[in-house]
Amino acid sequence: MAIVEVRQIVKKFGDVTAVDGVDLASRDGEFLVLLGPSGCGKTTLLRMIAGLEIPSAGHVFIEGRDVSQLPPRQRNVAMVFQSYALYPHMTVFKNIAFPLKPLKMQREDIREKVMWSASMFGIGHLLARRPRELSGGERQRVALARAMVREPSVFLLDEPLSNLDAKLRTSAREELEQLQKRIGITTLYVTHDQVEAMGLGDRIVVMNEGRVRQVGTPHEVYHRSADTFVATFLGSPPMNLLEKDGLVIGFRPENFLPVQLYGDDRDVERFRFDVTWMEDLGSDRLIYGNVEREFAHRHVVAKLSANVTFSVEPKESYTFAVPKDKLNFFDAGTGLRLEGRFALRDVHGA
Amino acid sequence: MAPEQKKQPHGPFRFRDDPRLLSALMTAPAVIYIALLVGIPFLLAVFISLSDATTGDPSLDYVGISNFRTVIGDPVFRQSLKNTFIFTFASQALVLVMSKILALALMKEFRGKWLVRFLILLPWTAPIALGTIGWLWMFDSIFSPMDWVLRYVGLLGRPGALLGVNSNLYWLGIPGLAMASVTVVHAWRMLPLATVILLAGLTAIPKDILEAAEVDGAGFRQRLFSIIIPLLLPIMSIAVLFGVVFTFTDMTVVYILTRGGPVQSTQVLASWAFFKGIEGGDLAQGAAIALFLFPVLAGVATLMLRLARRTEVN
Numbered sequence: 001m002a003i004v005e006v007r008q009i010v011k012k013f014g015d016v017t018a019v020d021g022v023d024l025a026s027r028d029g030e031f032l033v034l035l036g037p038s039g040c041g042k043t044t045l046l047r048m049i050a051g052l053e054i055p056s057a058g059h060v061f062i063e064g065r066d067v068s069q070l071p072p073r074q075r076n077v078a079m080v081f082q083s084y085a086l087y088p089h090m091t092v093f094k095n096i097a098f099p100l101k102p103l104k105m106q107r108e109d110i111r112e113k114v115m116w117s118a119s120m121f122g123i124g125h126l127l128a129r130r131p132r133e134l135s136g137g138e139r140q141r142v143a144l145a146r147a148m149v150r151e152p153s154v155f156l157l158d159e160p161l162s163n164l165d166a167k168l169r170t171s172a173r174e175e176l177e178q179l180q181k182r183i184g185i186t187t188l189y190v191t192h193d194q195v196e197a198m199g200l201g202d203r204i205v206v207m208n209e210g211r212v213r214q215v216g217t218p219h220e221v222y223h224r225s226a227d228t229f230v231a232t233f234l235g236s237p238p239m240n241l242l243e244k245d246g247l248v249i250g251f252r253p254e255n256f257l258p259v260q261l262y263g264d265d266r267d268v269e270r271f272r273f274d275v276t277w278m279e280d281l282g283s284d285r286l287i288y289g290n291v292e293r294e295f296a297h298r299h300v301v302a303k304l305s306a307n308v309t310f311s312v313e314p315k316e317s318y319t320f321a322v323p324k325d326k327l328n329f330f331d332a333g334t335g336l337r338l339e340g341r342f343a344l345r346d347v348h349g350a
Numbered sequence: 351m352a353p354e355q356k357k358q359p360h361g362p363f364r365f366r367d368d369p370r371l372l373s374a375l376m377t378a379p380a381v382i383y384i385a386l387l388v389g390i391p392f393l394l395a396v397f398i399s400l401s402d403a404t405t406g407d408p409s410l411d412y413v414g415i416s417n418f419r420t421v422i423g424d425p426v427f428r429q430s431l432k433n434t435f436i437f438t439f440a441s442q443a444l445v446l447v448m449s450k451i452l453a454l455a456l457m458k459e460f461r462g463k464w465l466v467r468f469l470i471l472l473p474w475t476a477p478i479a480l481g482t483i484g485w486l487w488m489f490d491s492i493f494s495p496m497d498w499v500l501r502y503v504g505l506l507g508r509p510g511a512l513l514g515v516n517s518n519l520y521w522l523g524i525p526g527l528a529m530a531s532v533t534v535v536h537a538w539r540m541l542p543l544a545t546v547i548l549l550a551g552l553t554a555i556p557k558d559i560l561e562a563a564e565v566d567g568a569g570f571r572q573r574l575f576s577i578i579i580p581l582l583l584p585i586m587s588i589a590v591l592f593g594v595v596f597t598f599t600d601m602t603v604v605y606i607l608t609r610g611g612p613v614q615s616t617q618v619l620a621s622w623a624f625f626k627g628i629e630g631g632d633l634a635q636g637a638a639i640a641l642f643l644f645p646v647l648a649g650v651a652t653l654m655l656r657l658a659r660r661t662e663v664n
Binding site: 021050051052071072073078081082083085086087088089098099101102103146150156275 | 444556558559561562564565566569572576580583
């Protein structure tokens with residue numbers, strides 16, 4: 001059974017449609033990431049599931065129950081906010097105990113639950129402190145412990161890592177993923193950071209302009225992007241898109257390599273590549289340049305790992321190639337993915 | 351390379367670069383203002399209260415604390431002292447509860463909100479004497495509109511009516527009722543400011559925190575008493591501090607509505623000091639009555655500021 005399901009959900013703020021007819025169902029125990037640029041409606045969708053926004057149309061189901069019109073406290077969800085939203089006048093203990101108060105539990109039971117939750121996040125020694133005496137990472141753990149203490153049926157996270165510094169974010173990501181797997185609670189996670197999404201998600205929901213563009217595993221959305229938006233939103237640098245005669249050909253910068261690096265037995269598509277500019281990022285070299293003239297938007301990027309010692313210089317021309325099984329095709333009009341192989345020879349007519 | 355020597359300021363505007371001189375200069379107007387308009391009158395009051403000055407003979411002859419003895423022995427003074435506390439705390443309690451309700455209501459979006467805001471602010475923007483004279487008419491012993499409404503709905507002026515068979519309640523003519531009327535009018539007058547202060551405090555609570563409490567399962571009461579009120583405490587204590595000090599020293603409402611009557615039953619210290627010292631001409635006793643407020647006010651102010659600071663630090 002789907003733990004969280006939304007059907008044809010719409011949210012309008014005045015004339016602006018923030019969420020525009022979204023259908024989505026999570027699987028039990030799944031880590032589902034909502035990914036998209038800012039303003040794509042992902043946070044609004046999460047807030048509707050939490051009950052903080054009432055949908056303009058459509059329904060929200062949690063554990064099979066239609067909760068669309070219920071207030072947040074009757075939904076048995078827990079949410080971690082981007083700001084963590086800790087109660088500044090309460091100690092860590094009281095913060096974590098707060099969700100248990102409405103449950104009319106015994107004092108001893110509350111204590112036990114708080115200890116259990118705090119120890120799970122390794123913050124047992126901070127219980128007497130107040131939020132302002134904690135570091136960013138500690139606050140984030142308190143927010144998670146507070147969300148977890150009630151053992152909700154769904155865990156909603158709104159960019160919980162975005163206030164941490166880069167180093168802490170990586171370790172927090174790892175911890176979060178391991179914890180979610182251990183507890184097995186269904187989690188919806190909103191982020192605009194594709195690295196977080198790829199790393200954490202069992203499945204990723206890519207959204208843009210209030211609509212879902214693709215739902216799939218990180219591998220699927222990256223390697224078999226449903227449309228040109230998904231293809232260019234994911235990946236750094238994004239997928240190269242070349243257009244000709246109503247067809248868009250896409251390939252990832254890391255698959256666009258000097259032809260010499262592919263063995264003779266690999267079926268590749270060759271391009272003449274006029275290099276204009278290079279960036280050395282340490283682990284990778286980014287090489288910018290243009291391919292044959294026949295293509296509109298012929299500016300492309302190649303990404304060479306530092307292991308590749310092949311010498312490339314600006315203002316020189318090389319032959320680069322992409323394996324044919326790494327080519328993606330999209331309809332130039334709709335932007336949607338086209339299945340099947342296309343004879344590229346006919347397209348770029350070399 | 352040697353560090354460049356900092357140029358020493360000189361000329362008539364040198365003080366601009368001297369933080370100590372500059373800070374003294376900037377705070378001077380406030381200090382002078384307080385010294386002239388608060389400090390000197392205060393010291394003068396202390397001297398007068400220890401003398402036998404009257405309006406007829408304003409020379410200061412030292413008589414020790416005999417004025418304070420006389421004042422304390424006066425039953426009207428004791429009545430006024432009691433009334434001052436009742437007046438202050440009852441009106442402030444009323445203001446606190448009402449302003450909280452109003453502020454919470456004004457946080458919500460509804461049609462005609464601007465009109466409600468305007469009406470709530472009105473008592474504060476209108477001159478207090480005018481407003482109170484309006485209330486004087488409302489409480490009129492014969493033509494009171496409130497009595498008229500009560501008669502109309504059958505609560506007053508007929509056999510077996512809840513509020514009695516008399517055709518009027520005589521709001522300002524019966525001691526208990528007069529005290530209640532004075533207190534309510536004063537609360538009405540203080541309400542707008544307290545509401546605006548609380549509204550500012552409410553707006554400053556991050557929305558995330560209230561939403562987190564909602565998702566955490568807290569109903570309205572738990573949100574109000576566990577989150578909103580504790581977070582508002584610093585600003586509420588400032589609103590109360592202001593209200594208490596203001597009410598302790600104010601006599602406008604009492605003076606216009608009852609002039610302390612009937613039979614001194616609504617007299618407060620400020621009005622009694624005025625009647626005794628200015629209208630009665632006994633400057634020394636008036637000053638002694640007025641100074642009686644000082645330790646109370648100083649105590650209240652210290653307490654409230656400490657409370658505000660402690661909440662802030664935590």
